[in-house]
Each structure stands twice: as structure tokens, then as C-alpha cells.
Amino acid sequence: MQGLEPGSFRQSFRHDSKSRPDTKETICDMISTTSDSRPKGLFVGLATVDLTYRVDEIPRRNQKISVPGQQITAGGPATNAAATFAFLGGRAALVTAVGSHPLGTIIPTDLEKFDVALHDLARRRKEPPPVSSIMVLNGTGERTVVSANAAVFSPIPEEFNPRWLTGVQILQVDGHYMPLCIAAARLAHERGIPVVLDSGSWKAGMAELLRYIDIAICSDDYRPPGCRNIDDVLEFFAARRIRKIAITRGAGPIRYVDHDESGAIAIEKIRAVDTLGAGDIFHGAFCYYAGQPGHSFRDALGVAARAATFSCRYSGTRLWMEKVSR
Numbered sequence: 001m002q003g004l005e006p007g008s009f010r011q012s013f014r015h016d017s018k019s020r021p022d023t024k025e026t027i028c029d030m031i032s033t034t035s036d037s038r039p040k041g042l043f044v045g046l047a048t049v050d051l052t053y054r055v056d057e058i059p060r061r062n063q064k065i066s067v068p069g070q071q072i073t074a075g076g077p078a079t080n081a082a083a084t085f086a087f088l089g090g091r092a093a094l095v096t097a098v099g100s101h102p103l104g105t106i107i108p109t110d111l112e113k114f115d116v117a118l119h120d121l122a123r124r125r126k127e128p129p130p131v132s133s134i135m136v137l138n139g140t141g142e143r144t145v146v147s148a149n150a151a152v153f154s155p156i157p158e159e160f161n162p163r164w165l166t167g168v169q170i171l172q173v174d175g176h177y178m179p180l181c182i183a184a185a186r187l188a189h190e191r192g193i194p195v196v197l198d199s200g201s202w203k204a205g206m207a208e209l210l211r212y213i214d215i216a217i218c219s220d221d222y223r224p225p226g227c228r229n230i231d232d233v234l235e236f237f238a239a240r241r242i243r244k245i246a247i248t249r250g251a252g253p254i255r256y257v258d259h260d261e262s263g264a265i266a267i268e269k270i271r272a273v274d275t276l277g278a279g280d281i282f283h284g285a286f287c288y289y290a291g292q293p294g295h296s297f298r299d300a301l302g303v304a305a306r307a308a309t310f311s312c313r314y315s316g317t318r319l320w321m322e323k324v325s326r
Helices: 023-030 077-087 102-112 178-190 206-212 230-239 278-290 297-311 319-325
Strands: 040-044 048-055 071-075 091-096 117-120 131-137 143-146 170-173 195-199 215-219 244-249 252-258 261-265
Touching: 040 077, 040 178, 040 278, 048 102, 071 077, 071 102, 077 091, 077 102, 077 170, 077 195, 077 278, 102 117, 170 178, 170 278, 178 195, 178 206, 195 206, 195 278, 215 278, 230 244, 230 252, 244 297, 252 297, 261 297, 278 297, 297 319
Parallel strands: 040 091, 040 170, 048 131, 091 117, 170 195, 195 215, 215 244
Antiparallel strands: 048 071, 131 143, 244 252, 252 261
């Protein structure tokens, strides 16, 4: 990034809502330009091949439609978060399942652009990787997704290598490949490495995983057993001694709790082009900023929200990065 002074990203977000700088400049200032300030993050969970179409309307039952083009990229919560973390200047590694099928080459090829280290636990498997079929609605940016997710490679071995945590300052798990996420979270917790949960739904094994979670950042759709609303979810996490919690609500304010502090963070109003992967980008940006000393939980959430909002101005999960880099 031209014109950046080392470390300027550390101070660029301490603005109130009345003096908020241009979003693109804010994201530019967020990118680290010095090697000694680069946090190291490990991301554990899902990798997919995303096949995305832009449509003027969602097809009716038994209808066929044609569109002008398509986008094919790597996707999945942990994958998009790792790519975002690395793009912003961090050192990222991803533990997931890709396999040896030709379709799987799309995933490492995409990750190589961001220098994300890939640890593939399905490297000897020959079946295709998870493929997500995605329709993004023109005009609103809303997305409809169909994917088999982790079911494609279920089960995979819990071969979590302790060496992967060397030098890691923050770990994120997304709950896909649950035994693997639990193994990684348990070891990171024992070593005092903060463990972040990214989840949009309750999954089998989640109760065990929560024993090792330090920070829970979930979407408004996340509903543990017995929870009917956000207040119930916040109480559920607090009862399990998770002291840093955030609930994202799309274009609505983020609800958060940080020990005895609680509040809401407003989201900038924009006309979204594409909301696909915005939550994943939010998590990657949060981990990048939270993984560095001297910044509050609320600060990191606010920065992450701006990055995710900026990404929604552009199609797909990577184009926003090209716009920032120009």
C-alpha cells in the first residue's frame, strides 16, 4: 500500500460515528506494512469450492435460467476468514479437508495468492471437495446457498498437529469437522491461546467445544437448545464462563458483551451488492485486529464490521481486496 506509515493502522479506527473517515481509506490503513507487527492466526474448519451466479430473481420450482457469467473461488467460513486475515497483513494457516480430486486444486490455488499455509487432513481422499452452489440476488445482494459442507468428507481424522500452534496468537474454529475443532480448541486453550468461535447454527458436539471457547462471535441465527432470542443466547454463553460475546445481525447493530460491559455497534448503511461471505470476512478481520496487543474487544468488532461492510459493496469474497489494493 503506497503512502502508509508503519503502524498507522493501529490508530486509524479510534473515531466516533460523527468523524468516521472514508471506509476505503480506513481499510487501507488497517493493513500492516511491517513484518514485526504481523500477528499469526490459525483457522480450523470448512473449505469449499464456491460456484456463484448473480440472478435477477430466484428461480421458481422446475425453472431453468441463464446468467451472463459465474465466479469460482475457494469458500467456507474458516477459509474466507484465513484469506482476510492474511490479506490484512497477518500470517495465516488453515486446517481443513480438501482432498486430491481435481476440483480441490481451486482451494490451494486461491489460498496461495494470500500466502495462507494449508494443512489438508483429506489429502489422501479422492472424492470431490464440498461444492457450494450460490445465487446472489441483483439489487439486494442477498444470497441463497446450497452445500453439503463437512458431510462430504465425514468423518476425517482428528490429526491435529500441536506444532501448528507454534507462534499462534489467536485460533478460530467454525464447528465444521467438529472433532477436529474440539482437538484444536482444547490444545490452544491449554496453551493460553485465545480461541474464537464462529458459528451460525448449533451443531452436534458444540457443547463440548464451548468448554474451550474464550470469544464467541455468532450470527443472529445461532440458537443453542432452549434459547429463543439474543438475550437467551448471551445468558447461555455467560453461564459457560464465556466473557466476550458478540452477536452479528446482518445490517442491524452488533450486540456485544465484554465481561461487565455491554452495548451495541451500529453498522454503516450501504446499498449492498453482495453479502456472500461478509460474516467470514468479519471474523477474519476481527481475529487480525484482536490478535494484536493494546486494543479492546469493542475496537476489534468495530474494525471488523467496517471491513465486512466494505466487502458488501463488491461482488464475491475477493473483489473488495482488489479495490482496497488500488
